Structure formats: structure tokens, C-alpha cells
Amino acid sequence: MTPGWIGRRLLAAALAVGALAGVAGCSPDDQVETRQSSETLPSEQRAGSRAAPFKVSPVPDGLTVSAVVDGDAEPRFSDDSFGGTKPSMVIVPDDWTGLDDHRWIVIMSIDGSGNEGGFYQELPAYTRSNENEGRLVIDGHPAVKWPSQAIEGEPKRRTAAFVAINTSTGESGDLQGGTQRGLLITGTVEDLDLLETVAQAAGDDAGRTPTLRKAPNGWQVLGTLSASQASNTDEGAIEYQPEGRNVVLLGDPAGREVWVTAFEGNATTPILKAIETMWHPYDLGTFGDTHEFSIDGADAALIACCDGDGPAAIATAWFSLDGSPFSVHGPASLVGTPDLASRFASSIVLTTANEWAATKRPPRTTTTNQGTGNPTTSLLAPATVVGG
Numbered sequence: 001m002t003p004g005w006i007g008r009r010l011l012a013a014a015l016a017v018g019a020l021a022g023v024a025g026c027s028p029d030d031q032v033e034t035r036q037s038s039e040t041l042p043s044e045q046r047a048g049s050r051a052a053p054f055k056v057s058p059v060p061d062g063l064t065v066s067a068v069v070d071g072d073a074e075p076r077f078s079d080d081s082f083g084g085t086k087p088s089m090v091i092v093p094d095d096w097t098g099l100d101d102h103r104w105i106v107i108m109s110i111d112g113s114g115n116e117g118g119f120y121q122e123l124p125a126y127t128r129s130n131e132n133e134g135r136l137v138i139d140g141h142p143a144v145k146w147p148s149q150a151i152e153g154e155p156k157r158r159t160a161a162f163v164a165i166n167t168s169t170g171e172s173g174d175l176q177g178g179t180q181r182g183l184l185i186t187g188t189v190e191d192l193d194l195l196e197t198v199a200q201a202a203g204d205d206a207g208r209t210p211t212l213r214k215a216p217n218g219w220q221v222l223g224t225l226s227a228s229q230a231s232n233t234d235e236g237a238i239e240y241q242p243e244g245r246n247v248v249l250l251g252d253p254a255g256r257e258v259w260v261t262a263f264e265g266n267a268t269t270p271i272l273k274a275i276e277t278m279w280h281p282y283d284l285g286t287f288g289d290t291h292e293f294s295i296d297g298a299d300a301a302l303i304a305c306c307d308g309d310g311p312a313a314i315a316t317a318w319f320s321l322d323g324s325p326f327s328v329h330g331p332a333s334l335v336g337t338p339d340l341a342s343r344f345a346s347s348i349v350l351t352t353a354n355e356w357a358a359t360k361r362p363p364r365t366t367t368t369n370q371g372t373g374n375p376t377t378s379l380l381a382p383a384t385v386v387g388g
Helices: 005-015 017-021 118-122 192-201 269-278 338-345 353-357
Strands: 054-056 064-070 088-093 105-111 134-138 141-146 154-158 161-166 181-187 202-204 210-212 219-225 245-250 257-262 290-292 298-307 314-321 324-331 348-350 365-368 375-378
Touching (some): 088 210, 088 269, 105 210, 118 161, 118 181, 181 202, 269 290, 269 298, 269 314, 314 338
Antiparallel strands (some): 064 245, 088 105, 161 181, 202 210, 245 257, 290 298, 298 314, 314 324
16 A cells, blocks of 8 residues: 555545535435445434444454444533644645655644633643743734743754644633633644734534634645544544544453444544544654555544553554444454454445344443543443344
């Protein structure tokens, strides 16, 4: 595979989203249990639509289906202990070639109301001296801009340049005023004027998903992650949230889980999820261990590995099948290479909404997240085996 192949294909897919939205299709209940071309996708699977119904068949060797359930996690926009959900928009240059091309700008919706350090705690410069910050006003709101800086003792790494706006207070307020909601505009670029241009045109909607009145010349919007699509992350850690439709598989006697999830979005969503995981605005020199790989029948596939070390390491793979985004999340020993991730992706079969609804949902229990120590939802009660 040539470098950036997936990025170019997904960029083309993003530009085609508007065309897909107008394609006529059958109802969800008429959907067949085979992969369909994007031209004939039912309405609930078109670009920007909700999660696709599916089953895992055959179940990869060594695993059993433990649960089949709809996720209902609520976005946690601001939390001092566990980070927060940050809906985002990614813009890229017109000649962008994919994940290996680190030229991107990310607009994040941020909220400091649940932090001890307030709004400032959401900023890449929170723990650094403020001697380089510049105060300004954007669209009637207080804002701050910060140039990229070298990290002492590590010449190849730099902190991110950024512009942040507190949209919850007026010009006469300060960055910690109001309800401490706002926008963080950051990227691999070191051109503060470019970031400020983006900030001047940025906003967010009622669901906190960033908006952009106009992209700068030579740039275009790759896509957005809404609150239900964005991970609940703490400084870039891979932290899974059980949104969408989930098939939970047990992988070994220790009860380690692999989650196969369909979530809302389109063929571009997997690369947005990969950028979300790769892009650590606190550290420009770290982009994570992320790989592009191919799956027969998939539009694109990306994998990020790993969060944690040794047996506790966690990996996540994102890919799209017929325009519908999926993820596989679990122990790196089961998910953390292209060959391992492909086992799960190749076993996904699209079904009907009625068939999904008829599948038994087991009760929920709370356990400890593998590798992070944080509480997470676990589904270990017996369930109807689908695709077994």
C-alpha cells in the first residue's frame, strides 16, 4: 500500500458525503445480511447516519460472544479525574495525503467547568509559564494565543501552538469567566496567524460540535466528531466509550473483553478517530503508533497501539464497511496488529434493525477498565449468541 493511500481515499469520501446524502435506498428493515455498496445503503447507514446493525459471524477462534447491546454512555464534557469529551473538527490542506502527513488543524469544543484549574486546565500550556501567551479578543470573547515552543532537553519535540477562546463570557470578562466553555484551535502548524484566522471563523452548535464559517485558502474540512462520536479522553489516552451498537466478546479465561462497535458517521470517521488518538496537543513530537492496513471489503482501516504496557496494553482499530464506521477495542494481544484486527473486521456482517432489536441485552455491571484503572461498563452476563 502506498503511503497516504487511505488518507487520499477518505478525503475523497469526505467530499462525496453531500452526494451520498441524496441517494435513495431501501428501509432499514429491508437491509440484507451482506455487505452492500455505498450506492444502495439504507437510510440509517448513509453518511452522517446512526450506527449500523450487524452481527459477528463467524466469531474469531478462541472467543465467545458475551453480550449484544446498544451503548448509552453520556458525554462527560469536563471532569477533573477522567478528562472530558471534546467534540472536534479537523481541517487539512488541499494537498493532504493521509495520516503520515501531519499537517492538520483541530478545532475542539472544551469545557473547564468541572476542572480544579478551570478553563486553563484544558489548554496545552496549563503547566507552563505564561510569559509567551498573547491576549486578544475574538468575536467579542476573551482569547489567548500561544506559540509553539521547544521542550527543554528534547530538541525534536515541541509543544503545540494554539488559540483558545472562552465563548461563555464577553469581551470584558476573562478566560476563567462565565461557564468556562469555549474552543481550542491547535495543530501541527506553527503559524499563529493561520490558527487565529481559523479561530475567527470557528463556532459550535447546540450539541457542542465545532463549526467553521469558512476554511482558510488552501484548506478544507475533513470532517467532525460529535459528542457521541468523540472519545472520553484524558490527555490523549485511548479510552473506550460504549456508544453505538456493541458486540462484546470474551477472549480468555481472565475475562478480557474485545468490543466490536458500530458507531454513527461515514467512511471518513475512522481517520478522524485515528487523528483524535494520535494528536496530543500537549506534545507535538508524539503521534502514537498508528498504522494503515487493508481489509477485504473495507473502505479503510487504521489501528492505534497501544495504551499501557505488557499484558495490560490496549489497542483500537477503526475501519469502515460500505460507508459505515466500526471499531474493535481490546487487549493488544488480541487486537494490536493489522492481522489480529482483520480477524474481527472480516467477521462483521450487516443485518437489519429488526434483527438487532430482537437480540437479548444483558444487564450491565461496572468493572475496572483494562490498562487504565478507570471505571468502565462491562457486559459479562450471558446473552444470546449472534453469528456463533
